[in-house]
């Protein structure tokens with residue numbers, strides 16, 4: 001009973017509000033209010049995971065298997081506000097919540113179970129991560145990991161491109177990427193089916209670069225999932 005009093009007291013002093021609409025949250029609402037959750041602009045790519053506008057966009061850049069996004073990115077819409085809060089307003093809990101909700105959606109609507117051995121997030125550059133305090137894509141991976149019951153691990157690293165690495169890939173040349181991705185030295189991903197995740201997919205260049213590193217290091221397959229898809 002005492003705990004309840006303490007919680008009521010804390011809610012009174014530090015009220016929790018929905019970051020999208022500002023309404024105060026009920027105990028059963030971990031991050032977004034029920035109305036905002038229900039009106040997210042869902043993309044439903046998981047219903048046609050092997051053949052949708054994302055897979056078409058990526059064909060030729062990597063061996064595409066499944067490509068999915070939870071919501072559609074729309075300028076001035078809910079998705080833009082969510083991503084802005086997640087990336088620039090110190091709200092890492094939004095990333096985890098998006099992962100949790102998308103994981104539930106994949107299980108309940110897509111019938112997913114046991115498709116992957118490991119969830120891997122696209123790494124941020126270490127300096128950027130230090131400034132932000134967290135990697136938003138890792139938070140998305142963590143939420144997915146909880147609701148899909150699959151482990152997530154940061155097996156990739158990102159570092160500045162140096163001139164000694166003379167063989168730029170086609171993608172890096174296309175995008176003028178001055179950073180490269182690598183598998184961390186201590187990691188072994190041989191034979192694993194990997195779900196690679198990021199916050200947003202626009203051109204797909206970053207995701208493809210990471211996917212190709214995972215495949216070159218022995219991953220059996222790489223599927224892609226992002227919080228949002230669309231221009232930004």
Ligand SMILES: [Zn+2]
Nearest residue numbers: 018021033036
């Ligand atoms: Zn709300």
